[in-house]
Amino acid sequence: MEQDLRTFEEICREHGLxxxxxxxxxxxxxxxxxAHPSAIMIHQRIKKxxxxxxxDTVNRTLITFAEIGLVxxxxxxxxxxxxxxxxxxxxxxxxxxxxxxxxxxxEEYDALEIPAELKEKFLIIxxxxxxxxICDSCRNSR
Amino acid sequence: MEQDLRTFEEICREHGLxxxxxxxxxxxxxxxxxAHPSAIMIHQRIKKxxxxxxxDTVNRTLITFAEIGLVxxxxxxxxxxxxxxxxxxxxxxxxxxxxxxxxxxxEEYDALEIPAELKEKFLIIxxxxxxxxICDSCRNSR
DNA sequence: ATGTTTGCAAATAGTTTGCATCCAG
DNA sequence: CTGGATGCAAACTATTTGCAAACAT
Numbered sequence: 001m002e003q004d005l006r007t008f009e010e011i012c013r014e015h016g017l018x019x020x021x022x023x024x025x026x027x028x029x030x031x032x033x034x035a036h037p038s039a040i041m042i043h044q045r046i047k048k049x050x051x052x053x054x055x056d057t058v059n060r061t062l063i064t065f066a067e068i069g070l071v072x073x074x075x076x077x078x079x080x081x082x083x084x085x086x087x088x089x090x091x092x093x094x095x096x097x098x099x100x101x102x103x104x105x106x107e108e109y110d111a112l113e114i115p116a117e118l119k120e121k122f123l124i125i126x127x128x129x130x131x132x133x134i135c136d137s138c139r140n141s142r
Numbered sequence: 143m144e145q146d147l148r149t150f151e152e153i154c155r156e157h158g159l160x161x162x163x164x165x166x167x168x169x170x171x172x173x174x175x176x177a178h179p180s181a182i183m184i185h186q187r188i189k190k191x192x193x194x195x196x197x198d199t200v201n202r203t204l205i206t207f208a209e210i211g212l213v214x215x216x217x218x219x220x221x222x223x224x225x226x227x228x229x230x231x232x233x234x235x236x237x238x239x240x241x242x243x244x245x246x247x248x249e250e251y252d253a254l255e256i257p258a259e260l261k262e263k264f265l266i267i268x269x270x271x272x273x274x275x276i277c278d279s280c281r282n283s284r
Numbered sequence: 285a286t287g288t289t290t291g292c293a294a295a296t297a298g299t300t301t302g303c304a305t306c307c308a309g
Numbered sequence: 310c311t312g313g314a315t316g317c318a319a320a321c322t323a324t325t326t327g328c329a330a331a332c333a334t
Contacts, residue, residue: 018288018333030227036243038222040323054291059324061289062225072268074234075243076221076323080180080298083204084216085172092216093264101178101217106257114273115248122235124275126214131260133267160308160313182298196316201299203314218298222323 004031008070015068022053026061027070036074091128095135102135146173150212157210164195168203169212178216233270237277244277 008027009019017023029042037045043058065071079099086103089110093102109129118124150169151161159165171184179187185200207213221241228245231252235244251271260266 016288020289020333022290027227030225034245036224036226038224038323040222042225052291055323056292056325057290062223066225070227072226073223074226075224075236075241076218079218080182081204081215082178082180082217083172083184083208083213084178085169085213093260093266094217095264096267099217103176104257104260109254112251112254112271115246118235118246118273121278122237122273122275123281124235124273125238126274128272128274129254130270130272131256131264131266131268132270134265136263139265158313162308162314164315180298194316197298198300198317199315205299 011068011070017064017068021050022057023061025050025053026058027065030062030065030071091130093131093133093135095138096132097134097138100135153210153212159206159210163192164199165203167192167195168200169207172204172207172213233272235273235275235277237280238274239276239280242277 005024005028008024012019012023025046026042029045030037033041033045035041039055039059039062042062043053043055046053046058062071066073082101084101084103088105090103090105091109093104094100095102106129112127112129114124114127147166147170150166154161154165167188168184171187172179175183175187177183181197181201181204184204185195185197188195188200204213208215224243226243226245230247232245232247233251235246236242237244248271254269254271256266256269
């Protein structure tokens, strides 16, 4: 944890970000939780001991953290829901710049085994490999 | 396409859903697009030839389709953003009932190769296996 | 000192809900 | 006929933006 915080300050400095009490608190709270919290959850926890941080700051800070690679956005992203009618087993590539999602097929991926400890604990309904990166048109246009 | 539409009607009937022009149009539009459209995109396309369908109907219909397994929600889900500070390579299990996301580690998954045709076309930045299903506590509580 | 960061308030975007009307079965 | 489906409007939730004040460097 100490280790993590030192690294945190280094990474901020590398990216020219100031170390503010809010940023430190938000990052610490994120490390403490293993539940992949949302901005609102983080905000509620911080308010208890630091009552005047605003939700906007939490939102902005988390997005800044994501931009410098300190954290990752894992679920939802506030963007609208998107729907996939393709019933064949398939996998996704998603462009982080334009949001495009491309289906692809791969037998090796389809054949992946579910780890035994997960199969015992959870009822697994679907399995999918998600790749992220920059798509061809975004690469060419900038 | 004809085939798909017949199957569509069968699946609706199996689940006791009425076949309405709106539902048919929404499903057809979804099949036509390979871009994993959002409710708003579908609504805009349908409006051109069927001006009085409401966005709410599109939203409700798509969610109904997802509930009966006809389509899948692939990105965002309108839920708040969630953040992951874990820098180690890892994978996710997500409970479709309570939304909990659990990290897990797996060397076989980490070692997966990116298919050559994708590596050529796109710049791949991250790779992750996403499992979905019902978690232990949700399984026990209902 | 100064330019970034913050907090507040207002605006925006997506989704959901209540309810009266409509229509598929 | 009748209950499920739809359209409209309003409510709600999450996020973003503009701006002045505060603060880290």
